[in-house]
Amino acid sequence: MTAPSATVHEQATRRLAALATPPGALGRLGEIAVWISAAQGTMPPRPLTNVRLVIFAGDHGVARHGVSAFPPEITGAMVRVLLGGRAGVSALARTAGVHVRVLDLACADEFAELGADARDRLQQFKVRRGSAPIHLTDALTEEEFQASYRAGETVALEEIEAGADLLISGDMGIGNTTAAAALVGAVLGLPAAAVVGRGTGVDDAALAHKTELVDQALARVGARSADPVEALTALGSADLVAASAFLLTAARSGVPALLDGLMGVTCGLLADRLAPGSAAWFVAGHRSPEPAQTLALEALGLSPLLELDMRLGEGSGAVAAVPLLHSAIALLRDVALLEDLG
Numbered sequence: 036m037t038a039p040s041a042t043v044h045e046q047a048t049r050r051l052a053a054l055a056t057p058p059g060a061l062g063r064l065g066e067i068a069v070w071i072s073a074a075q076g077t078m079p080p081r082p083l084t085n086v087r088l089v090i091f092a093g094d095h096g097v098a099r100h101g102v103s104a105f106p107p108e109i110t111g112a113m114v115r116v117l118l119g120g121r122a123g124v125s126a127l128a129r130t131a132g133v134h135v136r137v138l139d140l141a142c143a144d145e146f147a148e149l150g151a152d153a154r155d156r157l158q159q160f161k162v163r164r165g166s167a168p169i170h171l172t173d174a175l176t177e178e179e180f181q182a183s184y185r186a187g188e189t190v191a192l193e194e195i196e197a198g199a200d201l202l203i204s205g206d207m208g209i210g211n212t213t214a215a216a217a218l219v220g221a222v223l224g225l226p227a228a229a230v231v232g233r234g235t236g237v238d239d240a241a242l243a244h245k246t247e248l249v250d251q252a253l254a255r256v257g258a259r260s261a262d263p264v265e266a267l268t269a270l271g272s273a274d275l276v277a278a279s280a281f282l283l284t285a286a287r288s289g290v291p292a293l294l295d296g297l298m299g300v301t302c303g304l305l306a307d308r309l310a311p312g313s314a315a316w317f318v319a320g321h322r323s324p325e326p327a328q329t330l331a332l333e334a335l336g337l338s339p340l341l342e343l344d345m346r347l348g349e350g351s352g353a354v355a356a357v358p359l360l361h362s363a364i365a366l367l368r369d370v371a372l373l374e375d376l377g
């Protein structure tokens with residue numbers, strides 16, 4: 036894995052220090068401007084003109100076992116809302132000029148009412164109808180892992196071919212916070228109690244049950260879970276594998292990626308375990324109230340740009356941070372230098 040340019044990082048750091056501002060006055064915006072400049076290999080950084088979000092949708096077998104405040108049927112219903120441009124992230128993406136693509140990797144729904152073209156676009160990379168319940172059995176077969184991985188890789192390359200200068204992964208899938216918590220527990224060697232959160236807002240009883248099922252899943256998988264491929268196969272899902280491969284491919288291709296909440300950062304962590312060094316290409320959009328997201332951020336050495344108590348997923352927290360990236364870039368490009376003050 037090549038790293039962002041150290042030379043450009045140094046040039047950008049010097050320009051930041053020379054701007055007509057007190058040293059350090061731009062805070063995190065200054066750091067982000069330097070990071071994006073190094074990732075682009077260009078000083079000053081280029082304005083972002085093609086930010087692209089891909090939402091990886093899929094059902095999770097564990098969702099039928101009392102771990103979510105909502106029924107699994109919401110996954111397909113929300114995919115339709117996303118296709119219609121009326122989801123939370125759709126509104127944010129329009130204001131931020133972010134291109135949105137929705138893919139069904141493993142929805143139980145077949146979207147039979149869609150026209151053939153729209154359905155083919157949506158299901159181009161479909162691996163299965165619902166990933167298996169992780170507390171009882173592996174989420175995926177080896178072949179399904181491979182297909183999901185190839186899907187994420189192919190999609191990232193397609194988005195880059197379409198001109199992406201920043202990539203974002205989003206999620207839709209009732210029960211996915213259970214799988215993500217299990218993955219973070221597996222990768223960081225933590226028990227369920229440390230990683231499980233309320234997701235869509237489960238009550239105390241359901242939270243306790245969710246914690247039990249994550250512990251059951253971690254115990255079922257045992258030492259296998261130390262390996263990122265095994266962890267994703269056993270505890271993940273087709274959509275989470277694809278999102279991990281998507282982020283990893285962005286990093287390998289030298290395209291920066293902006294991470295969202297629990298699913299985004301979990302997949303970022305898996306990407307970095309699959310291809311060490313990937314994290315150097317990632318920036319974190321926001322902090323989610325999910326404990327596993329903060330733990331995964333720490334493991335990646337990332338600190339999030341926003342802390343708005345958002346817990347929506349869909350890529351929304353990342354998209355909400357896009358305007359800050361534009362601002363950071365503009366500052367490093369447009370602000371006068373101290374030496375010009377005379």
Ligand SMILES: Cc1cc2ncn([C@H]3O[C@H](COP(=O)(O)O)[C@@H](O)[C@H]3O)c2cc1C
Nearest residue numbers: 103105206207208209210211212234235348
């Ligand atoms: C209406 C609705 C819209 C959503 N958009 C994203 N999520 C998010 O919440 C779900 C994960 O939480 P849990 O693990 O508790 O099921 C996923 O679908 C995720 O994308 C939504 C959830 C709902 C209900």
Ligand SMILES: O=C(O)c1cccnc1
Nearest residue numbers: 234296297323346347348
């Ligand atoms: O952290 C997130 O992204 C999140 C939290 C709850 C539900 N869906 C997503």
